[in-house]
Amino acid sequence: MTRPARRARPATRLTSGALPWLLPALLMLGMFYLYPIAEALRLAFTDARLFDQSTSFSLASIAGVAGSATLGTILRNTLVYTVASVLGQLALGLFIALLVVRAERARLRGTLVLRTIVLAAWVIPAIANGIIWQLLLSEAPFGAINSALRLIGVSPVAWLSDPANAMTSAVIATIWQGTAYSMILLYAALKSIDPVLYEAAAIDDATAMERFWFITLPHMRPALLVNAILIKIMTLNMFDTILSLTGGGPGRATEVLSLFAYNTVFQSFELGRGAALAMLLLLISLLLTAALILLLPRGRR
Amino acid sequence: MTLARTSLVLALLATAAPAVVHAQDLITRNRVGPADAENALTFRLTAFDLYSADQATAEAFEKMFTDFILANPGWRIDTQLQTGAIAQEQARIIEQTRAGRGPDCAMIDSSQLATFKEAGLLAPMTPFFSQEEIDDLFPFVRDGVTDENGDIVALWWFTDLRVLYRDKSLVPDAPQIWSELQDAALAAVEQGREGVLFNAGRDEASAFDWLAHFWAQGGELVDEEGRPVFFEDENREKFLTAVQFYADLVESGAAPRRVTALSSYDDLLASAAAGSTGMFIGGNWMYGQIQNTMPPEQAANWAVSELPGPTEDARATGTGGWTIAALTDDPAKVEICAGIARLYAGPGNAFQRLLPTSASLYEAYEEFAGPEFEVFAGALQNGRARPGVPIYPEISSQIQILLGNVLSGAATPEAALDAAAAEVMAAFERL
Numbered sequence: 001m002t003r004p005a006r007r008a009r010p011a012t013r014l015t016s017g018a019l020p021w022l023l024p025a026l027l028m029l030g031m032f033y034l035y036p037i038a039e040a041l042r043l044a045f046t047d048a049r050l051f052d053q054s055t056s057f058s059l060a061s062i063a064g065v066a067g068s069a070t071l072g073t074i075l076r077n078t079l080v081y082t083v084a085s086v087l088g089q090l091a092l093g094l095f096i097a098l099l100v101v102r103a104e105r106a107r108l109r110g111t112l113v114l115r116t117i118v119l120a121a122w123v124i125p126a127i128a129n130g131i132i133w134q135l136l137l138s139e140a141p142f143g144a145i146n147s148a149l150r151l152i153g154v155s156p157v158a159w160l161s162d163p164a165n166a167m168t169s170a171v172i173a174t175i176w177q178g179t180a181y182s183m184i185l186l187y188a189a190l191k192s193i194d195p196v197l198y199e200a201a202a203i204d205d206a207t208a209m210e211r212f213w214f215i216t217l218p219h220m221r222p223a224l225l226v227n228a229i230l231i232k233i234m235t236l237n238m239f240d241t242i243l244s245l246t247g248g249g250p251g252r253a254t255e256v257l258s259l260f261a262y263n264t265v266f267q268s269f270e271l272g273r274g275a276a277l278a279m280l281l282l283l284i285s286l287l288l289t290a291a292l293i294l295l296l297p298r299g300r301r
Numbered sequence: 302m303t304l305a306r307t308s309l310v311l312a313l314l315a316t317a318a319p320a321v322v323h324a325q326d327l328i329t330r331n332r333v334g335p336a337d338a339e340n341a342l343t344f345r346l347t348a349f350d351l352y353s354a355d356q357a358t359a360e361a362f363e364k365m366f367t368d369f370i371l372a373n374p375g376w377r378i379d380t381q382l383q384t385g386a387i388a389q390e391q392a393r394i395i396e397q398t399r400a401g402r403g404p405d406c407a408m409i410d411s412s413q414l415a416t417f418k419e420a421g422l423l424a425p426m427t428p429f430f431s432q433e434e435i436d437d438l439f440p441f442v443r444d445g446v447t448d449e450n451g452d453i454v455a456l457w458w459f460t461d462l463r464v465l466y467r468d469k470s471l472v473p474d475a476p477q478i479w480s481e482l483q484d485a486a487l488a489a490v491e492q493g494r495e496g497v498l499f500n501a502g503r504d505e506a507s508a509f510d511w512l513a514h515f516w517a518q519g520g521e522l523v524d525e526e527g528r529p530v531f532f533e534d535e536n537r538e539k540f541l542t543a544v545q546f547y548a549d550l551v552e553s554g555a556a557p558r559r560v561t562a563l564s565s566y567d568d569l570l571a572s573a574a575a576g577s578t579g580m581f582i583g584g585n586w587m588y589g590q591i592q593n594t595m596p597p598e599q600a601a602n603w604a605v606s607e608l609p610g611p612t613e614d615a616r617a618t619g620t621g622g623w624t625i626a627a628l629t630d631d632p633a634k635v636e637i638c639a640g641i642a643r644l645y646a647g648p649g650n651a652f653q654r655l656l657p658t659s660a661s662l663y664e665a666y667e668e669f670a671g672p673e674f675e676v677f678a679g680a681l682q683n684g685r686a687r688p689g690v691p692i693y694p695e696i697s698s699q700i701q702i703l704l705g706n707v708l709s710g711a712a713t714p715e716a717a718l719d720a721a722a723a724e725v726m727a728a729f730e731r732l
Contacts, residue, residue, distance in 0.1 A: 064727075139562060140571070141495070161560070161709060247503030247564055249503035251702050252706075268728060269392070270728075
């Protein structure tokens with residue numbers, strides 16, 4: 001008596017391994033994300049120039065970037081710009097999200113309009129955002145914001161020509177655009193907090209600040225950290241708003257790492273150094289992301 | 302009689318219709334000439350002429366191109382538009398040409414021509430221009446388009462230059478020297494205007510506009526071998542003097558400190574149109590913009606003059622513009638490309654009232670008969686093109702940073718120059 005040959009069931013075969021299912025996604029990610037990173041990494045180890053075909057492998061680009069007298073200024077600018085922009089987007093996004101949720105609970109009209117208005121800033125291309133703020137912050141006698149300040153008796157501000165103010169202006173323009181994204185994420189997180197907690201707090205006569213501090217913030221912590229990671233990545237990579245707003249000036253007052261890398265490739269045509277700077281940007285981004293992930297509750301990592 | 306006349310009109314329309322349709326078919330958004338032409342040439346152009354947003358300009362160039370393609374039967378020009386991001390577009394042309402996917406013929410910004418020559422991508426066009434045409438080019442233009450073998454590798458089809466614009470109601474007489482400019486600007490400030498505006502933000506325009514003041518003293522950016530020398534010996538003094546000239550304008554209040562945030566000629570034009578500035582340093586092409594954008598009585602107040610110098614005899618102005626060059630080895634295509642370049646240099650320039658680079662063209666077209674062209678022609682005598690060396694983009698970049706730092710008070714001229722020199726020499730060593 002022979003045993004009939006076992007026939008594998010089609011369903012079992014298909015689910016026997018995850019690889020076939022992941023392969024298309026892996027291929028796409030590899031082609032469009034990993035390959036460019038690998039190529040940039042390769043270029044960082046060369047002395048490649050945009051218009052020069054004779055390229056050799058060397059550590060000159062990396063050593064040159066590391067030893068550059070300018071790098072300190074650029075990293076300081078990047079730190080100030082990123083920290084201020086991320087904190088601003090988080091704080092303002094949270095404020096607007098709280099406002100919208102509170103208004104919805106009170107059944108006030110206009111919350112949808114408010115969310116739409118905030119979102120409108122998000123859909124504007126970054127380069128256009130820079131141009132819009134350049135017009136608003138213009139120090140010409142007809143500049144919009146300075147004209148408004150004059151009307152209320154305040155002296156005009158050197159928004160873009162003063163090195164310290166120029167960085168503030170770049171941060172304002174970035175916060176204005178990025179707040180919408182932050183607001184969407186935090187609004188969703190706020191909506192997921194069980195209303196029973198607030199009802200219980202109300203019974204205990206908790207003040208608004210106590211409710212925010214002991215209920216809202218602890219429940220928002222994962223969302224705030226994930227939001228911070230995403231905003232941080234977007235802000236670190238942001239150069240187009242600054243490019244059209246100040247061009248990195250006056251001097252190098254607003255030149256951040258991403259803009260410095262762009263200028264190195266497209267103004268100085270130094271592809272190897274530009275790739276080395278891009279790798280530095282990637283490294284900083286990965287380290288900051290890792291640090292923020294460590295702050296997440298264990299179950300959410 | 303009426304019937305006969307109607308029949309005649311219909312007959313004429315019937316005859317003309319195919320021609321009209323045919324002419325329309327000859328120009329599309331990506332082609333000039335019949336789609337089934339035997340030969341094709343790819344031409345990468347900017348969006349200011351054939352595909353201009355200004356209908357009159359587009360129509361004028363459509364006619365020129367139609368005439369051109371009818372005069373070259375069997376050819377089709379496949380057009381490719383460049384965006385306004387000049388540096389990236391020019392870099393793209395080089396990369397694509399190296400990969401064998403570049404255009405056969407392209408508009409190249411004169412500031413980038415040295416990079417193309419250095420890359421060895423430009424085909425000689427000398428056989429397609431007569432010696433008379435070559436001799437007629439302005440000397441700085443001829444030098445710029447000639448390669449190391451003595452071949453003409455591009456036609457610099459128009460040039461531009463920097464001049465001083467002034468509101469005659471405030472500044473009746475053109476300042477001839479720097480101190481006169483400062484005095485006139487301060488007088489304008491007393492009248493409630495900004496005295497004089499100029500670009501000093503992070504843009505090539507800022508560096509190039511300022512370089513006129515360095516060149517006016519006889520300063521040199523690089524030596525004959527292309528090595529940067531602007532920070533050495535006499536050049537250093539001249540460089541610092543030119544920087545101090547700008548710094549004095551700002552510190553005296555003759556120019557507002559906001560010049561460090563100006564990096565576009567459009568900003569200067571906006572201030573002129575708003576009547577908020579007495580003078581500004583701009584490009585020659587802005588004369589037409591002033592005439593077209595301001596009410597006639599306001600435009601009539603604006604006059605143009607040569608940039609002031611440290612002395613009346615020491616003048617200079619930066620000259621830029623665009624070239625057309627061939628990037629193919631096919632002689633037939635190079636010839637067509639040279640024909641296109643000639644089209645732009647002659648009737649194209651005349652229509653747009655840009656500045657031709659040949660003396661004879663100023664005589665050939667009545668469009669260049671205005672009094673402003675006398676000023677431009679005079680200033681062109683002191684024209685200086687960007688040095689055709691690969692280190693120029695880095696020098697420009699460092700001058701932009703230097704101007705921002707000095708005029709915003711973040712650095713002294715000396716310290717800023719030392720920093721710029723160190724960066725430029727480090728970049729030069731890497732070339």
